[in-house]
Amino acid sequence: MFDLTSLGNSVIEGDDEQVRVLTNQAISANIEPLVIINEGLIGGMNVVGQRFKVNDMFVPEVLMSARAMNAGIELVKPLLAGGEMTNKGTVVIGTVKGDLHDIGKSLVGMMLECSGYKVIDLGVDISPEEFIAAIKENDGKILALSALLTTTMLAMKSTIDECLEQGIRDKVKVVIGGAPISQEFSDQIGADGYAGDAAAAVELVAKLLLDATMVAR
Numbered sequence: 528m529f530d531l532t533s534l535g536n537s538v539i540e541g542d543d544e545q546v547r548v549l550t551n552q553a554i555s556a557n558i559e560p561l562v563i564i565n566e567g568l569i570g571g572m573n574v575v576g577q578r579f580k581v582n583d584m585f586v587p588e589v590l591m592s593a594r595a596m597n598a599g600i601e602l603v604k605p606l607l608a609g610g611e612m613t614n615k616g617t618v619v620i621g622t623v624k625g626d627l628h629d630i631g632k633s634l635v636g637m638m639l640e641c642s643g644y645k646v647i648d649l650g651v652d653i654s655p656e657e658f659i660a661a662i663k664e665n666d667g668k669i670l671a672l673s674a675l676l677t678t679t680m681l682a683m684k685s686t687i688d689e690c691l692e693q694g695i696r697d698k699v700k701v702v703i704g705g706a707p708i709s710q711e712f713s714d715q716i717g718a719d720g721y722a723g724d725a726a727a728a729v730e731l732v733a734k735l736l737l738d739a740t741m742v743a744r
């Protein structure tokens with residue numbers, strides 16, 4: 528029986544070579560691709576996030592862990608492409624204007640993709656105009672905004688305001704997240720919801736799209 532904890536531990540250690548070896552072993556052991564990602568790779572990265580919060584890990588280590596996680600995900604991704612990758616709805620995701628943090632945002636995007644959504648990841652430092660252009664171009668149903676700095680949180684409000692200005696606010700659900708974000712802030716700026724981590728973001732997106740379908744009926 529393959530032990531996914533060892534894969535998670537290799538992510539925590541930032542050992543991309545070992546992650547590749549263990550991911551290939553997990554694939555050979557016929558472990559479901561989504562289980563490898565969620566319980567092994569993202570499981571390890573979640574621990575990294577928690578350790579950061581208590582200053583038990585530092586920037587270079589987080590970056591190495593993120594790189595190691597991505598090395599594993601690259602091996603598993605092709606296995607998802609044919610079967611489980613249906614499109615439950617298009618999500619446009621990015622880190623807001625002025626903010627260069629992308630590890631958490633990429634995790635959220637990855638989890639959504641693995642859960643069957645088409646994800647357009649715009650990257651970091653994205654202006655309200657760029658977000659809205661991508662929503663229009665791709666018929667996006669969900670706008671997912673990430674911010675890690677207290678100074679850039681306000682760009683989330685500017686993005687929502689721009690959605691209103693351009694007349695698309697009622698066509699898109701806005702979800703927000705990142706270390707300084709809270710449900711209270713989400714309510715204040717008129718977002719549709721806040722998620723504290725990648726798994727919660729997947730649940731929130733599913734709920735918002737289901738609610739939207741019910742209203743449309």
Ligand code: B1M
Nearest residue numbers: 626627628629630631671672673676677704705706724725
């Ligand atoms: Co920066 N940084 N950083 N940094 N950095 C923080 C955020 C900080 C808290 C560190 C500290 O001082 N203790 C602090 C912010 C303080 C504040 O605003 N209150 C800070 C600062 C100040 C800065 C700079 C200004 C430093 C400087 O230059 N003086 C600078 C800003 C650059 C800029 O953005 N313009 C800066 C730069 C950097 C690096 C480039 C070195 C690097 C980022 C590299 C990269 O992302 N490629 C970096 C890092 C790594 C961090 C910390 C250490 C780790 C962030 C991280 O990746 N965590 C961070 C300290 C910390 O958070 N404790 C810090 C792991 C990741 C898995 O968690 O991103 O929280 P997180 O994502 C979680 C959830 O938040 C949630 O799900 C994820 C998975 O569970 N989530 C969402 C995230 N987005 C979501 C979206 C959703 C839903 C959930 O829906 C859409």
